[in-house]
Amino acid sequence: MIYIVTALPCEASPFIERYGLKRDDCRHFSLYRGQDMSLIVSGVGKMASAIATTYMLARNLKPGQAGGEEDLAIINIGVCGALHRRYLIGAPLLIHKVVDHETGKQYFPDILIEHPFEEGSVETHNHVIRRQDVLSGRVELQADLVDMEASGFFQAASRFLAPHQIYVIKVVGDYLDVADFDRQRIARCISRTLDAVDGFITQIEGLCTTEGDVLTSYERRQLEDVKQSLRLTVTQGHQLMDMARRYKLRTGRSLPDLSEFIQIEVRIKAEGKKAFERIRRLLLYE
């Protein structure tokens, strides 16, 4: 599952069109959904980006269900400014360092896969930065590129996800010399990167795919039935699942038949404990 966070509708529109994303009825954000992709338009600024990112990720969490985030990746995509003209307009860069200008803090995605992009660093500011601000020395840059969302996005995402699940792609839109942004020009800049981004998304999906549980779904159901029938405590329940997985890893065989433990009627705690001890011997010592 891929989540995309953009600041502007014109940054989002090429993705909406490319992936056939449909508008969600979310009241709080412009949110779009496809089969394996969701996209949210956050608005401009690091706070807006952080809020939208948190909203997307928190919605994914189901109460009482541990984990579930392992198969996710989230990408902040948008235009940025560059001081140096060695970066061509329209060039997409995969960011390996995000700097928050106001706090000075630095954030690092984990880049563990091959990709077609040049890499660089981006510095996130609260205000629009003009070329003259930098050249005059009023603003000191510590990164290759300038934007207004990446650090907010990254901070929010890293509360939920591992650094190999969080990506920032910035497309050079100007040389810090644009007075008003041109929506159509921005959309064109993003559109031209779609093929490369699409290939990269496929790579990310491969990286983030989790290995299946060593237990089959039938075995997990049977174990749940045993937990219920023996009225195991939460700790005993975890121990049971752990022993079952170890049995399979150790022996390479399916679990032994546990149906007798599902048919037991436990009236007092001691009976449950005795039955649990029998299961322990069965799973650990065979």
Place this chain on the structure above:
Amino acid sequence: MSKFSHIYIEERVAAYPVAQHVLSRFPGSIRIMIRHYKDVFNRPHQDFRRQKASPKLILAVKQEPFLYPGPEVCEDFGNQNFYYTSPVLNCIYDCHYCYLQGLYPSANLVIFVNIEEFFEAADRQLESGPLYLCPSYDTDLLALEGVVPYASRWIEFAGSRKELRIELRTKSANYGAIAHLKPVEQVILAWSLSPDKVAQRCERLAPTLKARLTAIRAALDDGWQVRLCFEPLLKVYDWQRIYGEFLDEVFSMIRAEKVFDANIGVFRMGKEQFKRISRMRTDTDVFAFPMVCREGGVVTYEDEKVMRDFFYQHLSRYLPREKIYG
């Protein structure tokens, strides 16, 4: 991705020759300037397993402390002042049972470039008397000799300190990288050995048993003091036969009388590390056997003593008992 595709560099390492040496080995790597190695090494929620597939290098300057008291779970070989030091964090091999995956939040390699300060710390400790120091616990210095020449630096350092004894622990077959050095009495080269079946299954990226034995034989022929580390002993199917035949194979290639000493260690690990790693490693049966938690919070097999005694009996057919530790 290519090896060490990215190198994170603390701003203050620029002045250190070791940093320049390492960077010159990887001219194609992407260099990323950072303020402190922990900004990368200690990021939350890192995935150790995924990072092992594409580890990065981090060049940093270590602050005090440089030496740590030797851990209780490790053999001191009768030495009084037993310390270890970590000029490099993490290893290029990927062993299923390795404690490092439960110790560090990241699989990336950290090279501390201020090696002279490590030496100064060792000299300060030597002022209190003889020192037994192990610089290759949390890494494999011989395996990394081509990246950063710390094995040879430690050998040269120890060569001029009569009261210092160092152990360089390795699984590498890279003896050739230090073969040009004259054997130093203060240095023990210590090879970790496992049966071939175990090494193939559980010691990913490490050289075969035969390759390690070939390196050991060359080191012994050159006059080095060599320690054989039979740890961890792992509970595998038919372990008695496998470990019995293993010792026969070892001593068919190595002359027992030339071996300095040996140690035996059945698989054991701190309780918290065991819990953390066993949850992470669902691709191996190393953590799948009945375990007990012994005094001191160390987890090991229920029949640890049986395994240890069996191996000791077999090893003592080749080595005198006074040379066997553990």
